Amino acid sequence: MSLASPSRPPSDPSRPAPPSSAGTPAQRPAADVPAPPHSTPATVPPADSRAASRPAVDWRIRFAALCAIWGFSFLLIKLGTGAYAPLQVTFGRLLFGTAVLAVAMAVKRARLPRGAGTWARLFVAGFLLNALPFSLFAYAELTIPSTLAGICNATSPLWGMVLSLVALSEDRPTRRRVAGLGLGFLGVLTVLGAWQGFSGVDTTGTVLALFASLSYPVGWIWVRRTLAGRPESHLSLTGAQLGLATLQLALVTPLFTTWPGSLQVGPLLAVAALGALGTGFAVLLQYGLVAEVGPTTGQMVTYFVPVIATAAGVTLLGEPLSWNTPVGAVIVLAGAALTQSRPRAGRTPRRARIRTGRPGA
Numbered sequence: 001m002s003l004a005s006p007s008r009p010p011s012d013p014s015r016p017a018p019p020s021s022a023g024t025p026a027q028r029p030a031a032d033v034p035a036p037p038h039s040t041p042a043t044v045p046p047a048d049s050r051a052a053s054r055p056a057v058d059w060r061i062r063f064a065a066l067c068a069i070w071g072f073s074f075l076l077i078k079l080g081t082g083a084y085a086p087l088q089v090t091f092g093r094l095l096f097g098t099a100v101l102a103v104a105m106a107v108k109r110a111r112l113p114r115g116a117g118t119w120a121r122l123f124v125a126g127f128l129l130n131a132l133p134f135s136l137f138a139y140a141e142l143t144i145p146s147t148l149a150g151i152c153n154a155t156s157p158l159w160g161m162v163l164s165l166v167a168l169s170e171d172r173p174t175r176r177r178v179a180g181l182g183l184g185f186l187g188v189l190t191v192l193g194a195w196q197g198f199s200g201v202d203t204t205g206t207v208l209a210l211f212a213s214l215s216y217p218v219g220w221i222w223v224r225r226t227l228a229g230r231p232e233s234h235l236s237l238t239g240a241q242l243g244l245a246t247l248q249l250a251l252v253t254p255l256f257t258t259w260p261g262s263l264q265v266g267p268l269l270a271v272a273a274l275g276a277l278g279t280g281f282a283v284l285l286q287y288g289l290v291a292e293v294g295p296t297t298g299q300m301v302t303y304f305v306p307v308i309a310t311a312a313g314v315t316l317l318g319e320p321l322s323w324n325t326p327v328g329a330v331i332v333l334a335g336a337a338l339t340q341s342r343p344r345a346g347r348t349p350r351r352a353r354i355r356t357g358r359p360g361a
Contacts, residue, residue: 068308071309136209158181181335
């Protein structure tokens, strides 16, 4: 589940990042970056600023930490919904995540964005990248295992490619990417056991999880079209986006839920960890990784999230695991990787060589 700031795209491809899910505004094209369960955008600072301040903790350790945080998010959602309504879990998650970013903004003295138009666009981004997918995943995990939710989240780049072909005229399909799309959805059918008539799989919960993963690229395209090139910092835009998403849940949650009779500490701590770590701290961690090692390495987190989510669900929650789940997950990830592939720099596509008369390599 990833957030990205609408200044400059972290990468050339099409799916804007995080996240990203956790994914806040993302500036990348829609099919390029797989979304974690928490979508928030990430901007890449100029190269000289990267070299100037190297974090004390090695990037590999931070990369592993980010994989673990986002991988365990689905387990935390499951624990939270065991005692609280899905909307309450989402509200708590956003509240704790916003609090972490508010502290970071205060420390760095980051100013909030200005202009009613900017806030209106961030309001929509907060809904598409945070409020909606977080809520859908929470509702989905009422009836499906956290392992399946984690795998459904990995389909986000597949949806991103489909949408980018429709909404982004500059994003043209290649045979490899189309093959990746078909392979990815074949993996989804494998996970769901299509040859068995989807027996043993809750259709409603699975559809909700798939729609949650679809919401991320929709939000990224929205951000790319409406917020790209903003002068505000990544932290400022991300904090405002999460704050608006929190406001949305604060207004909606009391209308559809009732306050629980008693507060259960375990699930409450799970929600707090989900928000503070998975939606707040992870966004800052992701931004630092993308700034230091680049978006290509940073987006590799997506491929570890379903693996960790599956391991956590099976070992800690005792969720069942049949052979088609890990096999299908591998196929989904392979398809997702192909949909994000791009021609090597300096290499002219075969069609262009024929048109210009250039000899093939």
